[in-house]
Amino acid sequence: MLLPTIQQPEQLKNLSVQELEELAVEIRQFLIEKLSVTGGHLASNLGVVELTLALHYCFDSPRDKMIYDVGHQTYVHKILTSRMDKFDTLRKHKGLCGFIKRTESEHDVWEAGHSSTSLSAAMGMALARDLKGEDNRVIAMIGDGALTGGMAFEALNHIGHEKKKLVVILNDNEMSIAPNVGAMHNYLSKIRSDRHYLRAKDEVESLLKKIPAIGDRLAKTAEKMKDSLKYMMVPGILFEELGFTYLGPVDGHDLNKLIDTLTLADNVDGPVLIHAVTTKGKGYHPAENDSHKWHGISPYKIESGQVLKSVGNPMYTEVFGQTLVDLGKQDDRIVAVTPAMPGGSGLIPFSKEFPHRMIDVGIAEQHAATMCAALAMEGMKPVFAVYSTFMQRAYDQIVHDICRHNANVMFAIDRAGFVGADGETHQGVYDIAFMRHIPNIVLMMPKDENELRHMMYTALQYNDGPIAYRYPRINGTGVALDERLECIPIGTWEKLTSGEGCAILACGPMVEVAEEAEAMLKREGIQVQIVNARFLKPLDSAMLDHLASSGTAMIVLEESSQAGSLGSAVLEYYAEQGTHDVVVSLMGIEDRFIEHGSIKEQRAEVGLTAEAVCTRVRDLISPASGNLSKRSFPS
Ligand SMILES: Cc1ncc(C[n+]2csc(CCOP(=O)(O)OP(=O)(O)O)c2C)c(N)n1
Ligand SMILES: CC(=O)[C@@H](O)[C@H](O)COP(=O)(O)O
Ligand SMILES: [Mg+2]
DSSP, rough: GGGGGOGGGGGGGGGHHHHHHHHHHHHHHHHHHHHHHHOOOOHHHHTTTHHHHHHHSSOOOOOEEEEESSTTTTTHHHHHIIIIGGGTTTTTTTSSSSSTTTTTTTTTOOOOOSSOOHHHHHHHHHHHHHHTTOOOOOEEETTGGGGGGGHHHHHHHHHHTTSSEEEEEEOOOSSSSSSSHHHHHHHHHHHHHHHHHHHHHHHHHHHHHOOOOOOOHHHHHHHHHHHHHHHHHHHTTTHHHOEEEEEEEEEETOOHHOOOHHHHHTOOOSEEEEEEEEETTTTTTHHHHHHHHHHHBOOTTTOOBBBOOOOOOOOOHHHHHHHHHHHHHHTTTTEEEEOOOTTTOOOOHHHHHHHTTTTEEEEEEHHHHHHHHHHHTTTTTEEEEEHHHHHGGGGHHIIIIIIIITTTOEEEOOOOOOOSSGGGGGOOOOHHHHTTTTTTTTEEOOHHHHHHHHHHHHHOOOOOOOOEEEEOSBBOOOOOOOOOOOOOTTOOOOOOOOOOOEEEOOOOHHHHHHHHHHHHHHHTTOOOOEEEOEESSSSSSSHHHHHHHHTOEEEEEEEEETTTSSHHHHHHHHHTTTTOOOOOOEEEEEESSSSSOOOHHHHHHHHHSSSHHHHHHHHHHHHHGGGGGGOOOOO
């Protein structure tokens, strides 16, 4: 066994290619075994074993900067950089991060989680290197999916212009999470698969070499012919025209070829793009067969590939997906738009029912948002189905193209709140803050999956501009689903208890936390009232005025950034109303990034628990509290 002997990447340089190949087998076995217990991004990592070995064999990390796009495919990098023994804690609370993490290793030089940033980072590091007069290499590994992200094209454009020495490894496995889409994908497929195309290229090149330079006029003709033939035959001409030296396509599992190609690339002065062709899920049959499912996988049985699904009520995402099918049958104006997340967003049923009305635009949130605005302006009812965290990419398009046009776009914001194992790069905790201040937007969050369905129906009937509903990455509550859907009056909250006493204004899954706290406090003889603050914009001003006039102390309980979200909106409201003798205590997420772990652990870490709510209520109502001194600013 070679793997246990590898503590540092430089040890690879002493191995023969055959030994590297043996190491690749051991690494795959290690990944398959470890992730059968922890879960994680198995397919992507199985696909980059040889690429990562060749990278560390040919270059010298951390002096040479290795930048991984998204960073979900860095388990092999972590194995080779002394973290093998931590894989039992992969994506666990305070354990090994599932993405690149600078605090874990000096070899982790660029963190991500969101796609398509690697080329910009590579350009920045190459520019800094040259300005400092240093000579380290800069290598970025980007997948074919990540290459569909607009940022990647911005960076390609700039890199090709500046012609800095750097290497881009395009890991082309034909897959994003789902099968990849787009014209770039089709172009790469042509290069990858047209063997005739490649054979012809050799013949053409040998022909071109035979054309003697005869006299100036003919020589110019020959040159033009060479260019046009090259244009037709040389694969990767697109990248060549952008200023890169294109090398490939090369078998991304052939270590000999990879090492030769990386060595060749290292001798090119200027930007090089290596087109590596790989198989996502390589080496594990279930993952190779269905790399969409095995992109991000739960624990599984190795022999059968049976996933050990956690039991529980249907996820909110599932209820969303099924309800959208029902609504889609009633209204053929509905078009679902997803930036590369058809599976994760629950849109597969809708795409099967309405293949022409589910549009996957690739990893292109900005394009998706603006396209939705135009769809709406042409009378369609677009659903922009997007994870909260990835919607951050489209902030300007939401302001400039959707809300300013007051376009009837419906936002289905999934993964709202803590997301668990993906951690800080994926937490859906900022969208209330960055959406509620945009004019014309209506923003809702249901207390359960039944209310989600009513909100989806409300959004469909709403024709006064953009309207959004946000829902979490958790199982539903199991509440019965109404057959008949009705509109919820815009801007109305829901009083869930008849009692008086301290009011807990809770949204989304925090309603359940509030109900748990209410039961605990009742046993102490303390009454609280619970309000389902299901509209984040507009607020229920009548309810807020009533609470203030009755002198009720309030707690705003939300699984989102405390700064700028619902709690801030309530404080702003009272300030604008000149209501100064009101007590509002905020319970949200403090001003820091919350790392990976379970959602339960993340909530506990920031005090979004029933116990913490009870403590806050007791503090608020205790005689010593002196209400006014308790006017609460974000804690
Ligand atoms: C901005 C953004 N949108 C969506 C995602 C979700 N996402 C994570 S990995 C991935 C596909 C990446 O495909 P590729 O780059 O080809 O990597 P592979 O997994 O195929 O190796 C997507 C869409 C993301 N991380 N960032
Ligand atoms: C790496 C990445 O961004 C995606 O794979 C993401 O992890 C998917 O998240 P879900 O598992 O919540 O769909
Ligand atoms: Mg891919």
